Amino acid sequence: MPELPEVETIRRDLASRIVKDKVTQVEIRDTKTVKNTAGSFRTLVVGKKVEDIDRKGKLLALELDSGQYILVHLKMTGQLIWKSKHKIVAGGHSFSDSACNFSERFTRLVLTFSSGGKLYFNDMRRFGYVKVVTKEEKEKVFANNFGPEPLTKEFTPEAFGKLFAKRTTNIKALLLNQKLIAGLGNIYVDETLFAAGIRPTRRANTITKPEIAKLYLEINRIIALAIKHRGTTFYSFVDCEGEKGSFVHLLKVYDRAGEKCAKCGGMVAKTRVAGRGTHYCPKCQK
DNA sequence: GTGTTTGTTATCAA
């Protein structure tokens, strides 16, 4: 499940590899993945150079030298894998580094670049998508669909605190809402609530000022730490070289139901909150 | 065959 730290890892790695490179070929293997018609996607992308890669929350935006953007959302099982020229064996369907777990079984789209490298969009579940949009559309999506993002100057304690005042929804649903805070998903919501000692079921307007302050700090701390560890690999997340993220080893509650709580030695519980599997310590989290 | 996994949106209700 790529959340902010995973998508940021991909953004950084991919930018160092494909910025200033030009798309020479587009291979659409699954038309559902591409939100434009196949013909227009090809026309809008082939011959264009990637100028930069932007991101908001979990959404990537590849800026083209045409001024347009390729929006890329990985949803649950999407992957962006880069194979430079020297890693591609002639024919393009097998790779010199076969030890890595790359498979084209779920490849939905392949972009070939001037450098000879190829970018693979893999997505087992087919929730993810790519979509070419104008600069105006990209800016509208970034502005309207996302609240402030952790670790940015828009994410202030004041802005964060305001979210709680009149809301009666549970804190977990609030943190998962991308329009309120950009980038958190199921894993990091469970982890930040554990770190802050708050139960996922607590109503937002019952969270105290000190708890909000603590949660604010923990969100920034955990997201920064997870980026440093190149994200969490659960099912299918890998970076653009096919490598797993190591934050999975630092998870305190996610997928640890029945194990000992790292703080109190009690047992981590699992329930369902906001329609999602939810992990927490009944003793530490009030 | 069944239940489980989750990011996002549609839909309906209040």
Add this chain to the structure above:
DNA sequence: CTTGATAACAAACA
């Protein structure tokens, strides 16, 4: 208009 709650989607795996 805002907010909230829930289902639905997709597909593989145990």
